[in-house]
Amino acid sequence: MTKADHIKIPAEIDTIYSELLTTDLFSIYRTAFEQVTGQTLALIHPDIISTPKEESLRCKNDFCSMMLNTDTCKNRCTEHTLDLSKRIDQQAFTASCDANITTTLIPIQTKTGTVAYLRSGQVRTDEKEIDPDFFLKISKAMPPHVGRDVIMLFDAARVYTKDEYKSQLTLLGAFALQLSDLANNLITKIHPKSGNIVDLTKRFIHEKLSEKISLDTLAENAKVTNSYLCKQFKKSTGLTVVEYINRHRVELAKELLSSRNVRIIEIAYETGFQSLSQFNRSFHRYTGQSPTEYKAQTRAELTS
Structure with a gap:
């Protein structure tokens, strides 16, 4: 996989994907679907390569699970899913890999575009027979006993009829519509806030200015x-979050240095800096003076 394979995904869509993956709706449906059908169901990131590893490798097919650990199929499943995503339009797309394992990708569509894919299948169907040369090729790259195990696992895999597989996809299509509705609701909740995110963050910063503020907490x-x-x-501000916090901490420190006769280290901690050296660096950066110099100057101005 290369950087060129990555798709630039807006941050809000990345958020929606993460939300969908952890919802009770998806978890409950996936468990029920897998138990009833014996299939695998995964939620794939719209940028295929950004799918969490445990999700992209999710597979109940013993044959595929073993093949994924070989050089032959190490990246092939991801490449196959990526290829499906490039060929997909608004509807589901089904295709088979070199081993004639059938996989279907179903897009979760919203008003902002595709936010995820349901990936099902990774099963054998009765529509196609495997190319005999496939096992000949992979057996050359494996120890004899491994090659035998692979063939046995393939032969033992359940074969779904065309109608069985089609019925399962019908269920998934209906579920995809539910997820799309849920995703649209999540987007509606996010977008009204997007214009107010900066104001909300500013208020939080000023309320907690004397405390330790992390980006994780703000987000x-x-x-x-x-x-x-x-x-x-x-x-919105032309400043990074850290720059904004430090600038306002310095402004508060200037007020305190001018109005209170306390040690500089006390001012540093009272304005949220984690060390005196950090306070000194930030103060000098934004005022061109050290806290000591600023304090002396303001006291001199008051007494003159």
């Missing part, structure tokens, strides 16, 4: 991903 408060928050914040 969680705004209900968005870290990267999306950073992008929106920089676009």
Whole structure:
């Protein structure tokens, strides 16, 4: 896989995918579907290569599970899924790999585009017979006992009829519509906030200015991903989140240095800096003076 295989996915769509993957709806349906059909059901990221490893390798087919650990199929399943995604339109797309294992990719469509794919199958069907040369090729790259095990697992795999597989896809199509509705609802919740994310974050920062503030905490408060928050914040303010926090901490420190006769280290911690050295660096960066110099200057101005 190369960087060219990656698709640039908006941060909010990445968030929607993560939300769908952890919903009770998906978890309950997947468990029921797999138990009833014996198939595998995975939720694939719209950027195929960004799918979590445990999700992309999800497979109940013993033959495929063994083949994925071989050089022959190490990346082939991901490549096959990627190829399906490129050929898909608005509807499901079904194809078979070199081993004639059938896989179907069903897009989860929303008003902002595809936010995920349901991947089912990875099963044998009665529509095609495997090319005898396939096992001849892979057996040359394996120890004899491994090659025998692979053939035995393939022969033992359940073969679905065309009608059985079609019925399963009908169920998945209906489920895909449910997930699409859920995804649209999640998008509706995110987008009204997108214009207010920066204001919400600013308020939180000012409320917690004297405390330790992490990007994770800010993103969680705004209900968005870290990267999306950073992008929106920089676009709106021209500053990174860290720059904004430090600038306002320095402004608060200036007020305190001018109005209170306390040690500089106390001001540093009271304004949320984690160390005196960090405070000194940030203060000098934004004022051109050290806290000591600024304090002396303001005291001199007051007494003159």
